[in-house]
Amino acid sequence: MTKVEELAQGVLSGEIRSIARAITVIENNAPEAKKLVSSIYPHTGKAHIIGFTGAGGAGKSTLIEKIVREYRRNGKTVGVVAVDPTSPFTGGAFLGDRIRMQELSTDPGVFIRSMASRNYPGGIARATKDAVKVLDAAGKDIVIVETVGAGQSEVEIIKVAQTVVVVHAPGLGDEIQAIKAGIMEIADIFVVNKADRENANKTVMDIQAILQLNNKETAWKPPVLKTVALTGEGVPQLIEKIEEHRLLLEKGLKHKGSREKAEAELIEAIKEKVVSSVLEGLRKEGEFEQLVGEIVEREIDPASAAEKLLKKALKDAEA
Amino acid sequence: MQTERKIRVLIAKPGLDSHDRGAKVVARALRDAGMEVIYTGLRQTPEQIAETALQEDVDVIGLSILSGAHKTLFPRIMDLLKKKGLTDVTVFAGGIIPEEDVEEMKKLGIKEVFGPGTPTERIIKYVLENVPKRT
Amino acid sequence: MTMFDQKKLEEVKRERTRWEQTTLPNWLKQSRERKTEFHNHSGMQVKRVYTPEDMENMDYMRDLGFPGEYPFTRGVHATMYRGRLWTMRMFSGFGTAADTNRRFKYLLKEGETGLSIAFDYPTIMGYDSDHPMAKGEVGICGVAIASLKDMETLLDGIPLDKVTTSMTINGPAPILLAMYVAVGDTQGVPREKLGGTTQNDNLKEFFAQNLCIFPPKASVKLTTDIIEYCARHLPRWNPVSISGYHIREAGATALQELAFTIYDGISYVESTLERGLKVDDFAYRLSFFFASHNDFIEEIAKFRAARRLWAKLMKERFKAKSPRSMWMRMHVQTSGCTLTPQQPLNNIVRTTMQALSAVLGGTQSLHTNSFDEALCLPTEEAVRVALRTQQIVAHESGVTSTVDPLAGSYYVEALTNEMEEKAWEYIHKIDDMGGAIPAIEKGFFQKEIADSAYMYQREIEEKKRVIVGVNDYTIAEGKCPIEILRIEPKVETAQVASLRKLKRERDNRKVKEVLDKLHYSAEKDENLMPTIIEAVKAYVSLGEITEVLRMVYGEYKELIVI
Incomplete structure (x- = not known):
């Protein structure tokens, strides 16, 4: 067996070290990453993948901790990928989501991985999608992805998750603006966390009001739920809704x-x-560098330069 | 797409003490040096630390303790790391560890002990030089 | 009334300009200053020279007044140390209750005037000595107190009507206070004669010391339970010691320490007023606890500004009538984080300067650190030197002969004003956030402190700040020259065994009964002090009581901000 095969084998048998190494290989985009993903891919598609997004301070990590506990009570195994931002200046990252879930770390039915965004846009990391596949292939029943949570348009999550939960909390400021600004469309379920605060009902109504603006006929109307992550209140109901959504996906929506x-x-x-x-070829020829110089000197604009390069590259490919 | 290898570090605080100023300053300095730093907060049990290192596949672990319980806790941590096959992870320690205990800690497999007042520069340099070369 | 005659001030201004144009340039030409700018720890720029111009807008009666009178800038007592010296209180505790009892008796014999108990981490976190989390920690950093039985041993032979005791405990403070009250009852001391302090400042735990057990709201509730109980039953007890020390040690600047501590104080006043008490019924018992760091004048200015600020707050914001409600009484500890393991004897000098700052700042009580504490728990010899340091300041330095000797110094007054002004800015900012708890939840304090801590470290590493023996004037150091105090593992074994024996032998039916009652009281949001006193008297352990409260309130998970 080659090393990659061995690693893939380890993942499929649910061996923790292999899962962890496999995710690293994918994150680092190591030479064997592609082979690894392609060899585990046939074994994916069994897990239900849930995305959690929403502004910082909404209590996503705490909520996820409670949800994982509830799934564990129901006998399900869970994988979590929690994404935090990479500093664009230093390339470093501080990964602190795990702290809310540390008590779960010694549960053999739970695997938690922190991941830096490495400047990939949209609230997740480039490797998140494939890391999810690793956890799926490793036999986790549920895979949860927590996005960066910087409050910006974190819409990439829909490419990864089957059910997207958008989490809010009362008193976060202009969070409702944030919903309008883009993440409204991606939500399958809305959660107003910290619902024991006095203005929670107002937040619920605000969201409902925005939802009503969207009067398209759809098979699934995103519900708005209330939770108190600290005490676990509302968590069973949330899981019920997630399950409902999953069943609906299975029935027909899934295919689509x-x-x-x-x-x-x-x-x-x-x-x-x-x-x-294409880039590889172009760099070899030296024309790329030359055009970069010309763009800097304002002799050619970037779009025209790209056209010129691509024409040549495609011709080369035909030849 | 190029390979983008990053150094992953776990900064862990075993013991019941709450002096996290040092751990946080070190975490921040390593982050600013371009590393990915996982910090799991105060009062981690040896089991949690070892399991986190395993799942997060870190290259380096920094243990910070000021409670005086290092003689009880460090052997358990090192033992668990060994059991989980994490022998290629570089472990260093910091906090208040009396000089006469340092030898004993090193015998456990802790590669370096940094006392109070150690410049973060030195710790960064140490990590860069001692990251295990892995494929 | 300003402090200087307008004409005289004009003259000073003129003369300063002249000096800056004639004398000064000649000096600067000959030798440049060591730095282009001088700053204190709070980041305030320090001027080359201060003059009456810097006190231009001061009004003696409004801003300083007389000692023992509003706004108490010069001290809360009229005669200050001419009357009574500060309480020399040495924080101590290690090993078993019996070990610490012996150290207490030693300290009292050496001239200490009050006790101060350091508890071990399991006690502080509400775990019994036999809890799995306690492994390796029992009796290490303080004394292990798991039940009333331990407290009885700890205070054996110490008359509680003669000695006051400070207990550094927060989350489990109601339990330890209950134990102290129980021992007092056994000694036959009337409750109104019990004197001492529980730290009981839970707010700062969330952003500075991180020894939190319960979430913020429940924690403030417990703090307030003690304040309310003391106001009604223990008139000589300081229910809370509102602590800047830990904020400072976590990396805050002097200014942040001042502002955040005062804000915590505001929060406790508010939470107690909500219980229906009048401000003058309890405010006189609120006490404060600050650090004394290295910048000598900055620290003095901080203490003076703190007193004036608090007095104004109590009078104007909370409408206190009694002057005693406006007193800020403080305990000061020299700063532990300034101690260096390199050339440890240098720490004696640092501690001396810091102690002197505290005394010139008008403290009521002082703890001086021992020179070996960057390395280990202090040995008896090191503790004696630390106590002697206070005694030398008290009896040999002469600074105790007059009240507030530095008042009127241009620099001291200018800095006192600046400290107060900037602290107000913070207070308004936190008010705007909705108070201390929302600010904690947003990570505001945490971020402020983490940034300052990081900056301080950078300054040291870039040598913008010289720490003698650390980044300059270093020597090759051989083996640690000082003797180290070690706690033997047998302490833990013995403590666990005696606790298990107690748990077997007590009336366990009664234990269950009172724990059920506690659970009920906690859910009904009653003041828990009476039930907890009943519980400890039935030898219910600290861990058992905390466990019930954990069930009702939940457990706090820290918010990490770096």
């Missing part, structure tokens, strides 16, 4: 949903592949 997801993933993969192989 998974086709869309597959399409998006394929396009993404093509982009990545095309860019890296």
Whole structure:
């Protein structure tokens, strides 16, 4: 067996060290990463993947901890990928989501991995999607992804998760603006956490009001739930809703949903592949560097330069 | 796409003491030096520390303790790391560890002990030089 | 009334300008100053020279007044140390209750005037000595107190009507106070004669010391339970010691320490007023606890500004009538984080300066650190030197002969004003956030402190700040030259055994009964002090009581901000 095969084998048998190493290999985009993902891919598709997003301070990590506990009580195994931002200046990151879940870390039915965004946009890391596949292939029943939570448009999560939960809390300031600004469309379920605060009902009503603006006929109307993560209040109800959503996906939506997801993933993969192989060729020729110089000197604009390069690259490919 | 290897570090605080100023300053300095730092907060049991190191696949572990319980807790941590096969992880320690205990700690497999007042520069340099070379 | 005649001030201004144009440039030409800018720890720029111009807007009666009178800038007592010296209180505790009892008796014999109990981490976190989390920690950093039985041993032979005792305990403070009250009852001391302090400042735990057990709201409730209980039953007990010390040690600047501590004080006044007490019924018993760090004048200014600020708050914001409600009585400890393990004897000098700052700042009580504490728990010899340091300041330095000797110094007064002004800015900012708990939840304090701590470390590493023996004037150090106090593992074994024996032999039916009652009281949000006193008297352990409260309130998980 090659090393990659061995690693893949370890993942499939649910061996913790292998799962951890496999995620590192993917994160680092090591040479064997592609082979690894392709060898585990046939074994994925069994887990239900849930995304949690929403502004910082909403209590996502605490809520996730409670949800994981509830799933464990129901006999399910769980994987968690928690994403934190990478500093664009230093390239370093401080990964602190795990702290809310540390008591779960010694439960053999739970695997938690912290992940730096490494400047990938949209609230997750480039490797998040494949890390989820690793946990799926390793036999986790549920895989939870926690996004960066910087309050910006963290819409990438829909490419990864089947059920997206958007978490809010009363008193976070202009969080309702944030919902309007983009994450409204991605939510399958809304949660107003810290619902023991006095203005929680207002937050619920605000969200409902925005939802009513969207009067498209859909099979699934995103519910708005209340939770108190600190005490676990409302968590069973949330899980019930997630389960309902999963069943609906299974019945019919699933096909559509998974086709869309597959399409998006394929396009993404093509982009990545095309860019890296074209770039590689261009850099070898030296023309790339030359054009960069010309752009700097304002002799040519970037779009025209790209056209020029691509024409040549495609011709080369045909030849 | 190029390979983008990052150094992953776990800063862990075993023991019941709450003096996390040092641990946090070190965590921040390592982050600012471009590393990915996992900090799990106060009062971690040896089991939690070892399991976190395993799941997070870290290259380096920094243990900080000021409660005086290092002689009880460090052997348990090192033993668990060994049991989980994490022998290639570099472990260093900091906090209040009397000089006469340092030898004993090193015998356990702790590579370096940094006392109070150690410049973070030195710790960064140490980590960079002692990251295990892994494939 | 300003302090200087307008004409005279004009003259000073003129003369200063002249000096800056003639004398000064000649000096600067000959030799440049060591730095382009001088700053104190709070980041305030320090001027080359201070003059009456810096006191231009001061009004003696409004801003300083007389000692023992509003606004208490010069001290809360009219005669200060001419009357009574500060209480020399040495924080101590290690090993078993019997070990610490012996150290207490030694300290009292050496001239200490009050006890101060350091508890071990399991006690502080509400775990019994036999809890799995306690392994390796029992009796190490303080004394292990798991039940009333331990407290009885700890205070054996110490008359509680003659000695006052300070207990550094927060989350489990109601339990330890209950034990102290129980021992007092056994000694036959009337409750109104019991004197001492429980630290009981839970708010600062969330952003400075991190020894939190319960979430913020429940924690403030417990703090308030003690304040309320003391106001009604223990008139000589300081129910809370509102602590800046830990805020400072966590890395805050002097200014942040001042502002955040005062804000915690505001929060406790508010939470107690909500219980229906009048401000003058309890405010006179609130006490404060600050650090004394290295910048000599900055610290003095901080203490003076703190007193004036608190007096104004109590009078104006809370409408206190009694002057005693406006007193800020403080305990000061020299700063532990300034101690260096390198050339440890240098720490005696640091501690001396810090002690002198505290005394010139008008403290009521002082703890001086021992020079070996960056290395280990202090040995008896090191503790004696630390206590002697206070005695030398008290009896040999002469600074105790007059009240507030530095008043009127241009620099001291200017800095006192600046400290107060900037602290007000923080107070308004936290008010705008909705108070201390929302600010904690947003990570505001945590971020402020973490940034300052990081900055301080950077300054040291970049040598912008010289720490003697650490980043300059270093020597090659051989083996640690000082003797180290070690706690034997047999302490834990013995403590666990005696606790288990107690748990077997007590009336366990009664234990269950009172724990059920406690659970009920906690859920009904009653003041828990009476039930907890009943519980400790039935030898219910600290861990058992805390466990019930954990069930009712939940457990706090720290918010990490770096």
